[in-house]
Amino acid sequence: xxxxxxxxxxxxxxxxxxxxxxxxxxxxxxxxxxxxxxxxxxxxxxxxxxxxxxxxxxxxxxxxxxxxxxxxxxxxxxxxxxxxxxxxxxxxxxxxxxxxxxxxxxxxxxxxxxxxxxxxxxxxxxxxxxxxxxxxxxxxxxxxxxxxxxxxxxxxxxxxxxxxxxxxxxxxxxxxxxxxxxxxxxxxxxxxxxxxxxxxxxxxxxxxxxxxxxxxxxxxxxxxxxxxxx
Amino acid sequence: xxxxxxxxxxxxxxxxxxxxxxxxxxxxxxxxxxxxxxxxxxxxxxxxxxxxxxxxxxxxxxxxxxxxxxxxxxxxxxxxxxxxxxxxxxxxxxxxxxxxxxxxxxxxxxxxxxxxxxxxxxxxxxxxxxxxxxxxxxxxxxxxxxxxxxxxxxxxxxxxxxxxxxxxxxxxxxxxxxxxxxxxxxxxxxxxxxxxxxxxxxxxxxxxxxxxxxxxxxxxxxxxxxxxxx
DNA sequence: CTAGTTCTCGTCAAGATGACGAGATATGGT
DNA sequence: ACCATATCTCGTCATCTTGACGAGAACTAG
Numbered sequence: 001x002x003x004x005x006x007x008x009x010x011x012x013x014x015x016x017x018x019x020x021x022x023x024x025x026x027x028x029x030x031x032x033x034x035x036x037x038x039x040x041x042x043x044x045x046x047x048x049x050x051x052x053x054x055x056x057x058x059x060x061x062x063x064x065x066x067x068x069x070x071x072x073x074x075x076x077x078x079x080x081x082x083x084x085x086x087x088x089x090x091x092x093x094x095x096x097x098x099x100x101x102x103x104x105x106x107x108x109x110x111x112x113x114x115x116x117x118x119x120x121x122x123x124x125x126x127x128x129x130x131x132x133x134x135x136x137x138x139x140x141x142x143x144x145x146x147x148x149x150x151x152x153x154x155x156x157x158x159x160x161x162x163x164x165x166x167x168x169x170x171x172x173x174x175x176x177x178x179x180x181x182x183x184x185x186x187x188x189x190x191x192x193x194x195x196x197x198x199x200x201x202x203x204x205x206x207x208x209x210x211x212x213x214x215x216x217x218x219x220x221x222x223x224x225x226x227x228x229x230x
Numbered sequence: 231x232x233x234x235x236x237x238x239x240x241x242x243x244x245x246x247x248x249x250x251x252x253x254x255x256x257x258x259x260x261x262x263x264x265x266x267x268x269x270x271x272x273x274x275x276x277x278x279x280x281x282x283x284x285x286x287x288x289x290x291x292x293x294x295x296x297x298x299x300x301x302x303x304x305x306x307x308x309x310x311x312x313x314x315x316x317x318x319x320x321x322x323x324x325x326x327x328x329x330x331x332x333x334x335x336x337x338x339x340x341x342x343x344x345x346x347x348x349x350x351x352x353x354x355x356x357x358x359x360x361x362x363x364x365x366x367x368x369x370x371x372x373x374x375x376x377x378x379x380x381x382x383x384x385x386x387x388x389x390x391x392x393x394x395x396x397x398x399x400x401x402x403x404x405x406x407x408x409x410x411x412x413x414x415x416x417x418x419x420x421x422x423x424x425x426x427x428x429x430x431x432x433x434x435x436x437x438x439x440x441x442x443x444x445x446x447x448x449x450x451x452x453x454x455x456x457x458x459x460x
Numbered sequence: 461c462t463a464g465t466t467c468t469c470g471t472c473a474a475g476a477t478g479a480c481g482a483g484a485t486a487t488g489g490t
Numbered sequence: 491a492c493c494a495t496a497t498c499t500c501g502t503c504a505t506c507t508t509g510a511c512g513a514g515a516a517c518t519a520g
Contacts, residue, residue, distance in 0.1 A: 005278040006236030009310070009321050048235040048319060052310040078308040078323050080239070080282040089278060091239050091321065093308050160497070178478065180499065185476095202497025203485040217454050218476070224447050390466070408509065410468065415507095432466025433516040448507075 007080075008090045011055045012043035012128065014076060014135030015064070015097040018152045018168045022118045023139075025132055028063055028111035034086050035125035039117070041132065043092065044110065056095040064114060065106045071099035072151040076135050084127050096135045098151040140169055145219035147189045150210040158197050158205035159183060159190070170222055182220055188213025237310075238320045241285045242273035242358065244306060244365030245294065245327040248382045248398045252348045253369075255362055258293055258341035264316050265355035269347070271362065273322065274340065286325040294344060295336045301329035302381040306365050314357050326365045328381040370399055375449035377419045380440040388427050388435035389413060389420070400452055412450055418443025 015026035080091035245256035310321035
């Protein structure tokens with residue numbers, strides 16, 4: 001068997017939620033060097049016999065207390081610049097997690113602290129700022145052509161809740177009437193439950209749950225950013 | 231410094247082109263065990279001080295003779311199941327390469343042979359069948375909302391050439407008149423050169439080159455696959 | 461010269477979108 | 491009780507985009 005150069009392999013997690021009308025990311029404060037005391041993405045080493053998605057689920061539970069299977073998880077990208085970790089050669093597989101509004105996470109594992117931070121966040125350890133930016137852009141793009149926005153909502157939600165997700169993630173207001181027409185007209189996106197919201201302001205709204213669709217056809221496009229005026 | 235489990239890290243390449251009116255992938259025949267004699271994706275170990283995209287470019291040149299910078303290259307996904315290589319624990323970062331029609335590649339490095347194969351191809355070594363399928367699906371999806379189809383074409387090409395790319399990658403016929411209207415109406419997709427094609431059948435067509443656009447707004451959607459009749 | 465092929469420009473109906481009106485039904489303040 | 495306000499839901503209308511297709515222009519093959 002030929003020799004091969006040994007690498008450390010880690011998973012890093014971009015965990016996004018919508019809280020208080022804003023897109024927020026889960027950060028942990030590092031307890032150990034390098035970057036001790038700095039904010040970073042949750043993550044850690046992959047174990048010798050562990051699959052990559054399993055490592056992501058385990059780190060999510062260990063460092064934040066979020067249970068497995070409670071959120072959407074997908075691979076984001078892999079980051080392996082030779083100098084990204086001063087200790088050794090590390091290749092990090094980043095995962096994107098979209099979660100409904102959850103209680104404030106508990107710190108655990110190597111984390112001295114954990115919190116939700118509104119994006120954009122300040123400077124992070126390692127290349128985690130870039131990883132987070134890539135995750136946010138992936139989430140923004142996926143809202144256009146998948147029903148993934150519902151992953152930010154609880155099991156039952158109103159169309160207004162769903163619109164608030166789009167507005168928070170995209171950072172722009174949407175017309176409530178056109179949004180209602182679009183999502184109710186996309187087969188498989190939403191299923192009405194027959195129940196109604198209570199206690200909110202204004203007229204009660206029908207509650208919906210996620211439908212079986214995996215694609216939005218046609219997609220719901222963001223208004224393209226306008227070129228600066230000359 | 232804590233101990234960490236050592237992994238081998240490789241890059242695998244999904245190199246796609248359009249030849250003879252069909253989407254084709256670059257395969258190499260393995261010279262060494264495991265899977266000696268079987269067809270596989272080109273790839274190899276990442277060197278200790280080498281960045282991941284650099285390793286992808288190097289392997290592309292070594293194993294196939296394709297020069298650097300001659301094609302679009304992007305990261306596809308990372309595959310790291312514990313048993314995907316019988317020798318050791320390997321994490322493989324797959325890259326997607328979209329190339330214009332190039333001469334038949336030469337074998338090199340660990341490859342006993344190299345050839346273009348129409349997709350879908352037969353069984354491949356390791357989990358390369360899955361990786362290739364993921365790469366093909368990524369390419370098909372990206373044609374919808376990016377001008378990436380032009381990466382399959384030479385520097386100057388006709389709109390008919392471009393339509394042939396879409397038809398080959400998607401495997402369906404498209405209406406020439408609607409396609410012409412769509413691509414000429416997408417600002418930044420194509421730039422006319424003022425020159426004209428020669429020697430083909432039918433009326434000569436104007437030659438175009440790639441424009442500066444990076445997105446297609448609105449996208450050119452594939453007709454959604456129809457559900458089987460009941 | 462004729463048949464066949466391909467490019468390019470038009471036409472028309474159907475569908476999707478953006479802008480906005482308006483009634484229904486809740487809450488909260490006076 | 492009454493009114494202002496907020497939100498949900500359904501409609502209207504002009505505009506844009508798409509799919510289906512007609513038709514002439516400009517070439518090659520025989």
